[in-house]
Amino acid sequence: GAVVSQHPSWVICKSGTSVKIECRSLDFQATTMFWYRQFPKQSLMLMATSNEGSKATYEQGVEKDKFLINHASLTLSTLTVTSAHPEDSSFYICSASDSLNAPRNIQYFGAGTRLSVL
């Protein structure tokens, strides 16, 4: 149980294009989803938190117009990197938790998406 699927696992795009990353909870209702960014040899940095049906809450320093997050259903959240530039190249990871029904809000993570912007 508690499987989170993230797609694609890696993507290469040209500078200026937009990239969409999907995160799905396969066997539980993800009332809360999180998006993280991780640079090589560094820890995970929280970008935003989204609750189903609500606007995402972005961490300080994260541009909400650049990183569009949609959490329209209890099993799907998407992160769209708009007008990507080389400095956006990173490892993006989503996680999900059933914050309403499961105690302790354990986060279950997707496998991550490696984004390379040329």
Add this chain to the structure above:
Amino acid sequence: LAKTTQPISMDSYEGQEVNITCSHNNIATNDYITWYQQFPSQGPRFIIQGYKTKVTNEVASLFIPADRKSSTLSLPRVSLSDTAVYYCLVGEKGGATNKLIFGTGTLLAVQP
């Protein structure tokens, strides 16, 4: 906000017990402490979670002192496949809502 810190790396041999500590001086009163394992180019995998004292499951134990300002993940009898980065995750006090902070991570290298 105080950083949630861990030793950068640890070395061990197969069959040994490994203890990894995390310092979280600013932990929120009502938040749990969670530990994750991460392999290269993969998402973190849940290991164990606790609030206070000691928690044990089939893969690890978690020791939390009374002041909750630190925690120790204990891995019994490690194997080569336990080579990975280990992170603690805590909620830190910060304004209206607690802020989830991953620790700095500890790279555990297990040798034969």
